[in-house]
Amino acid sequence: MAFPIAEWVSDLDAALGKTSGYDGVILIAPESEDYFHPLLNQCIEHYKQFDQRLGREAVFIHSPELAGQRLIYSPTCVLDRDFDDVRRYSDAAKIAAKMAQNAGMVKPLMLIQKPDGAVYENALQVAYFGFCQILWQPLEAREALGESKVEPMQKVGLFSQTEPAIDWLNATEQGRRLARDLCGTEPERMAPPKFAEYCQQAFAGLPVKVTVLGEDPNELQQDYPLLYAVARASVMVKHHQPRVVRLEYIPEGAIEHTLLFAGKGVVYDTGGADIKTGGHMAGMSRDKGGAAAVAGFLKTAALLAPKGIKIIAELGVVRNSIGADAFVADEIIQSHAGVRVRIGNTDAEGRLVMADLLSHIKQNAVDENQPELFTVATLTGHAALAMGPYTALVDNGVARAHGCSTRLAATGEVWGDPCEISRSRREDFDFIRPRSLADDVLSSNNAPSSATMRGHQFPMAFLTVASGLDAHGINSPQPLSYTHIDIAGSGVEGGDWQHDSPTGAPVVALSARYLK
Incomplete structure (x- = not known):
């Protein structure tokens, strides 16, 4: 039963590097002036000069300094309104997942940036669930064509300074x-x-x-x-x-x-x-x-x-x-x-x-x-x-x-x-x-x-x-x-x-x- 297995990443510097084993980086965040790591900031600031979609819709950025030399930035909307909830991260992750799969990624690194507060406390895990949801293919397709062909994604690295209950995530x-x-x-x-x-x-x-x-x-x-x-x-x-x-x-x-x-x-x-x-x-x-x-x-x-x-x-x-x-x-x-x-x-x-x-x-x-x-x-x-x-x-x-x-x-x-x-x-x-x-x-x-x-x-x-x-x-x-x-x-x-x-x-x- 193949699915993108979650693994915990605690060392961001190592994970973002070209030798980390990840074949791309996915960033899910509201538009910001600071994306919490110099490599990300540098990459996004450079790209912003050429594409006005950045911050409004998902974009694919070539970045020689990052793992896999590619970054998908899938923005959430603004998150300070009464009717917003943590599913904004799931929505953005679904868009990123399809882009990642179409680009041939099989082991991306996922990063999120979230507001403070209990509403978004589980944003990383919810993004992972959304990522898996959109990539699922029906059993009949997997049996006819092979799981590795229709669901090639293997792993997803989830960056968090504290472990996001990986065993529970994968079991769920x-x-x-x-x-x-x-x-x-x-x-x-x-x-x-x-x-x-x-x-x-x-x-x-x-x-x-x-x-x-x-x-x-x-x-x-x-x-x-x-x-x-x-x-x-x-x-x-x-x-x-x-x-x-x-x-x-x-x-x-x-x-x-x-x-x-x-x-x-x-x-x-x-x-x-x-x-x-x-x-x-x-x-x-x-x-x-x-x-x-x-x-x-x-x-x-x-x-x-x-x-x-x-x-x-x-x-x-x-x-x-x-x-x-x-x-x-x-x-x-x-x-x-x-x-x-x-x-x-x-x-x-x-x-x-x-x-x-x-x-x-x-x-x-x-x-x-x-x-x-x-x-x-x-x-x-x-x-x-x-x-x-x-x-x-x-x-x-x-x-x-x-x-x-x-x-x-x-x-x-x-x-x-x-x-x-x-x-x-x-x-x-x-x-x-x-x-x-x-x-x-x-x-x-x-x-x-x-x-x-x-x-x-x-x-x-x-x-x-x-x-x-x-x-x-x-x-x-x-x-x-x-x-x-x-x-x-x-x-x-x-x-x-x-x-x-x-x-x-x-x-x-x-x-x-x-x-x-």
Whole structure:
């Protein structure tokens, strides 16, 4: 799994020299009168005489005195405005990365200059994440053409007077890379059995137990009835049959904290019987982004092997197909938790998949120390519409009392993986209430979430009820913290789910919050 490996550089004089082994220098900084080293100042001042773009857009400068004899200066904008954040460094790094790759660099040295203050404290690391993000190429391309051809960049030297947690950086990037591969790969290459196989390969030799369920579809029908209903029309096609992938990281020694995840892994979403029309099916191979991100986070944890924290995850990997045995609206299906669910729309399938997963990990949570439960999904168009490119967080009462989303959002903000906080309210639970004695909960209405008030909040209420978590509220004998994470807006760059690169969100925020 090739990617530009970060290495710490503490001696700037040696690293800038022509014999350092670096084949170019990248400077990311606001326009300045002093770029903190005489060689840089001399090079930039000379170039400024000939190119008025300097300081406004990225430029490529030939400099015989520097490593590789070349300097890329990618400026940030001014950084003293209320709305600026550390992602300005990621943006500039992405531009520099493409220029560096096109110039043939394989081992550049990266330098940044940043303002004082907590907002930009992690600017170097965020720039590195942006650098790696833009250079990632899809798994299918790497398998067809070779990794070294499509991703030739080998290393990136990061200059800092204090070590920027290099092991954590590389482990987090490996997690993001696994998340991008799982999310961004086409639906046949990453059909449910192959998704499970890729996870097994990714965790081979690492301290994560991988259990794959679904070789016998009847097993899933019994234990994951809502998930199985979504997959029902795909079961007769062997290579489309559903899987549940369970991942468990258990550290040595005492366990102080347990994280439990349910990840939506819909490898292709046709909409089912409520079929997607008008071209809206394109890109639905990325509807597995939630499960992909959870797997990525577990990969990072496995590489870092932190003490005191246990992580359990279940990934529901299914194809929502069309066929004679497809589930339909109006069906009433009993969830794993024993809740009778009336189907409102078969295109609201992700919450069905996760409700059973959440019910299973809830059973684990009641016996764990300080448990926190999460669902992670590319769930609603409403989240993308309401939050734009930000991850949406929705807490239950217990999680809100513990400040779960508040802490995760604060962490993501300074690490370039930002979130927006919503909250669950009475209207959400009223929206999914049963309309008769025949059922206990309604899965959805029959309008798009983007045309529905509170379209990304009410699914969390459904998940709470359908999984039985409503029995573990803040005033219950055994309260459980639960946060729903919707990455429909943050899961790909630019918002084009068919063509844009997956981001791996919220792997960085989770890793910085719980593993650093």
